[in-house]
Amino acid sequence: MSTETVTIQKLGAQGDGIAQGTDGPIYVPFTLPGESVAIARVKSHGTLMSIATASPDRQEPHCRHFGPEGVNGACGGCTLQHYADQPYRAFKRQLVIDALRSKGLTPEVDDIIAARPGERRRVVFAARKTEKDMLIGFNQAESHHIVAIQECPIASVGIMSRLPAIRAVGAALAVSAEAFRISVLETLSGLDIAVDDIKKLSDKQRRSAIETVLTLRGIARVSLNGEILVEPMKPMVEFGGVQVSPPPGAFAQATKPAEEAMAELVAAHVRKAKRIADLFAGSGTFALRLARIGRVHAVEGEDKPLAALDHAARNTPGLKPVTTERRDLFRRPLMAQELKAYDAVVFDPPRAGAEFQSKELARSTVKKIVAVSCNPLTLARDLALLVESGYRITRVTPIDQFLWSSHVEVVAALEK
Template identity: 70%
Template sequence: MSTEILTIARLGSGGDGIADTPGGPVYVPFTLPGETVAVARVKNHGTVVSMSSASPERVEPPCAHFGPDGRNGTCGGCTLQHAGDALYHDFKRSLVVQALKSKGLTPEVAPLVVARPGERRRVVFTARKTEKGMLVGFNQAGSHHIVSIDHCPISSEGILSRLEAIRRVAAAIATSAEPFRVTVLETLAGLDLAFEGVKKVGDRERRAVTETVLALRAGINRVSSDGEILIEPQKPEIEFSGLRVSPPAGGFTQATKPAEEAMAELVLTALGKAKRVADLFAGAGTFALRIARQAKVHAVEGDEKALKALDHAARNTQGLKPVSVERRDLFRRPLMASELKAYDAVVFDPPRAGAEDQCKELARSGVKTIVAVSCNPISLARDLAILTAAGYRIRLVTPIDQFLWSAHVEAVAVLDK
């Protein structure tokens, strides 16, 4: 290990500051462009020892768990609380711009749709039973150490106000000192707790969870373990612009409602007067159910439980256009160009890996309007390059912040032909 003085040139794609040296780039967490720092260096990674020149863009982090000097431990959930809004927003937008540019794409990229503190309705905690009690929090960056939290500026008040209830249920289900995860979703009438990785949950744990939830009287709608529902005092529901849906236990939902609504508005505006729309990777109906207010929808999704939730909501909501559903693994069996020709427009919202094979079929289909929703600018750029090579024009790309103070960014791209 060596100590040296470095000047930070830029932010890397993960949010770390990068200093250029004769031996290559050195990544220094919690630094900003223009700062001069003394670092303890190990290979291409530096840890700040002291700072002689701070950026005017540096701000006081709002969370006591943030940064190497976090007063209550260094939580790994956020990477950029020390960056002022202007720098942070430019960084998020640039992730999309640079990913597109790497594929030779230079479309219009709108300003970032920003995220605000307290918006996160879905949070994933790590938990572990110890001799001193139940730890529930976030892992320290690059470590298995769990930083127990009592507050979190990104999370909704509905989650923060029930942290003790979450700890009590976690303690009831824990079978060993091994760590496990709990995804907490704030629904319309309480929390949905989905545990993953709890080993050998038996009758004793099931009884303990049931007794704990009933003793809490209210606030916990459902508890599941690796998809198995242990107790469900009230079916959890969320709203898609007024349309109520009960998501499957542990199923995917967008992390914040404002980001979801921003994406949905972009999708609906882009579809215009399309009369028949295919929604691919439809999940539990984030877009399909909204689209059904103005067009016929064919929703395609590989997850059976999510598709059932979508179908149930569509069948029990008045005033929608016809909604058909199809369970299909779009990675192994994408909709073919011949099938896609039946639609005026297509929306696709795949996992991080993107939709490469599906885009190859879309490229051959001639569908007039395509809306791509993505949580990964790299795979989005690859997919858009496939479509533009076939003659599609990118009308607009809009970056959307959903994971505040992180290096993750969403985007919605609108294409036509």
């Protein structure tokens, strides 16, 4: 390890400051462009020791756990709390522009739709039981060390106010000192808590855990490794006025305002389409809203979210017909011939994107497409395939769903 002073030239895609060393770039978390900083260096990684010259864009972090001097260690949940709002948002918008340019795409990119503190309704905690306590928090960046949190400015009040209850659930289920995961979704009927990475409970431990949960207020459901342990109330979420009960641990957009913004952009583009395909449909985030516009065919690889979507569609009056299909779109995308049936297609794949499905869409005659993505790089790859085949990008909108991180959501609209 060596100590040296460097000047930060830019921010990298992960939010780290980048300085140029004699033997290549040096990545320094918690720094900003233009700053002169003293670092302890190991190869290409620098640990911030002190700031000689601070950027005018530097601000006080919002949370006591953030940064190299954070309480209980540097929480790895956020990387950019020290960046002032305007340049921070410009940086995230530029991530989208740069990703598109890397594939030769130069559409106009909207200003980013901003996120605000306290909006996060889905949080994944790291947890571990010690001899003295139950640790609940987030892993330090690139580490298995859990930073036990006392606050989290991005998470909703509904989650943070029930942190003692979440801790009690973790303590009731922990059977060893091994770390595990607690995913929490705030629903209309209470918290939906999904615990993973814990080995099988004995009957006595199971009964004890259920008794503990039943004494807690504000808990709708607790599941363990995908199996419902106890469900005092059915957890319910709402997609455009349609109530859905998602399966344990199901994917949900991280914030409700971001979900609403995405849904508005999707609906505005497909507008009067009579037949719509929603690919990677999940529990119906878009499909159930789009069913107020036209007939919807929802395709999803997992059966439980699809069953929740189907149940909601069948029990909500006023919707156009919704059909469902379980299908692994990575291995078996909808083919160009099948896509002839649709006026519009919406796809919202995982971070890996939808390369094979995009190739089939590129060969199709679908008039309107909306691509939703949490990964600008794979989105750019997929959009390039569509543009090469004659589609035109009409709008690109970044959405800051993941506040103070380097992650950004994007909605792109295309026409044939």
